[in-house]
Amino acid sequence: MSTRCLIVDDSARFLEAARALLEHDGIRVVGVASTGGEALARIAELAPDIVLLDLDLGGESGLDLAPALARASPSAVIVLTSAHPLEDVKELVAAAPVRGFLHKSRLSGQALRDLLGPGQGSPEH
Template identity: 45%
Template sequence: MRRVSLPCDADDVAISCLIVDDNEYFLHAAQVLLEREGLVVMGVTSTSDDAVGQVETLHPDVVLVDIFLGEESGMDLAQRLSETYAGDRLTVILISTHSEQDVAGLIASSLADGFLPKAGLSAAAIRNVVEANGR
């Protein structure tokens, strides 16, 4: 798996992430966007099991998890990662095409560290969630 690090602003620390989504086009677009904005995308995957394996192997700072992973539940994956890595530096962020208002109940019941709409996905937004969680 290739690891790409692009220059960040002097005040920014490179953040590594894993993207978990069942939409192949979104995975590619998000990877390109976030790498251009200076994040290190360590991997992309469409399944929960593969995501858990990649987190164990790659140790990303952030895991972006689609709330609705096709046949699987992104909510279950977010909870599993949050429980397994509680106290570690891992930040779990739920993502969705739905607005925050549409999925507020799901977000509130999750153990995720934050939520970002896919339309607003950016390195700056991810950094804000990481910093808000003291990481």
């Protein structure tokens, strides 16, 4: 069974690149969203296993959106992503209802599977 992923990012280029990369790595991208409203609609409609959520959604904050997504789909694992280093946002990530953090440059199907796996809840550096 393949992992079903929803990607939430305001960059069309990143959405396209991330979808291609993850699908190549065996992660099924079931949908994408570029705003909080779209993300909430898609998570309810698609019931993904994992949500890859950008920290900075243009005028919105992924950190502010994470609790609403967690309430909308309690079984979905939320992973924050950003081009910013984890050190810059470590405390914010630790306080959010998410499984971890993945720097955009380290995105891969294996990295997401590692975060999904048992005992793999610590944020990546």
